[in-house]
Amino acid sequence: MWIAVASVAPFLLAYLTFYFWAPSGRMNYGELIEPVRPLPDVPLALAGGEPFRLKSLRGKWILLAVAPGACGEPCQRALYHLRQLRRAQGKNMERIERVWLITDDAPIDPALAQAFEGTYFVRGAGGDLVRASALAGAPAGTLFVIDPLGNPVLRYPPDADPSRILRDIVRLLKVSQIG
Numbered sequence: 001m002w003i004a005v006a007s008v009a010p011f012l013l014a015y016l017t018f019y020f021w022a023p024s025g026r027m028n029y030g031e032l033i034e035p036v037r038p039l040p041d042v043p044l045a046l047a048g049g050e051p052f053r054l055k056s057l058r059g060k061w062i063l064l065a066v067a068p069g070a071c072g073e074p075c076q077r078a079l080y081h082l083r084q085l086r087r088a089q090g091k092n093m094e095r096i097e098r099v100w101l102i103t104d105d106a107p108i109d110p111a112l113a114q115a116f117e118g119t120y121f122v123r124g125a126g127g128d129l130v131r132a133s134a135l136a137g138a139p140a141g142t143l144f145v146i147d148p149l150g151n152p153v154l155r156y157p158p159d160a161d162p163s164r165i166l167r168d169i170v171r172l173l174k175v176s177q178i179g
Contacts, residue, residue: 031156047121054150067100069108099119103130140158
């Protein structure tokens with residue numbers, strides 16, 4: 001009889017735990033974006049006028065900052081965090097690209113472009129990408145993590161803690177089989 005109790009007890013305990021004592025917390029710091037849908041593949045342009053499409057970055061994780069061209073303090077902080085978060089990945093750094101989605105037609109400060117070299121400065125003013133459900137209405141300096149298939153998965157407010165964002169990104173890269 002004790003053998004039967006010992007055999008059934010783990011299953012009963014697992015059932016009770018799963019249905020009645022489910023954890024209420026979550027692992028990620030960023031706001032999970034659901035349902036996950038790819039961003040629209042619309043023609044865009046880089047700040048210099050060259051044509052650009054987000055699908056050219058498919059296969060890589062994208063750290064995306066949304067802000068106007070007159071890059072104020074929240075925008076500059078977001079661009080700085082993008083750069084530092086990518087550098088902090090070490091050997092996984094090449095799996096990540098940085099994009100600044102510029103939401104207007106304001107000119108870009110050349111010093112800013114030089115300071116954040118390697119970031120794609122993409123003009124999205126008035127386009128479908130800026131109006132995409134996941135990006136719509138995001139305040140200046142909002143950060144997004146986009147998976148290698150083009151789906152926005154996490155959103156961070158302009159005042160987000162970069163060390164906690166880093167933990168999310170490390171976790172994503174560790175478990176990801178793509179990108």
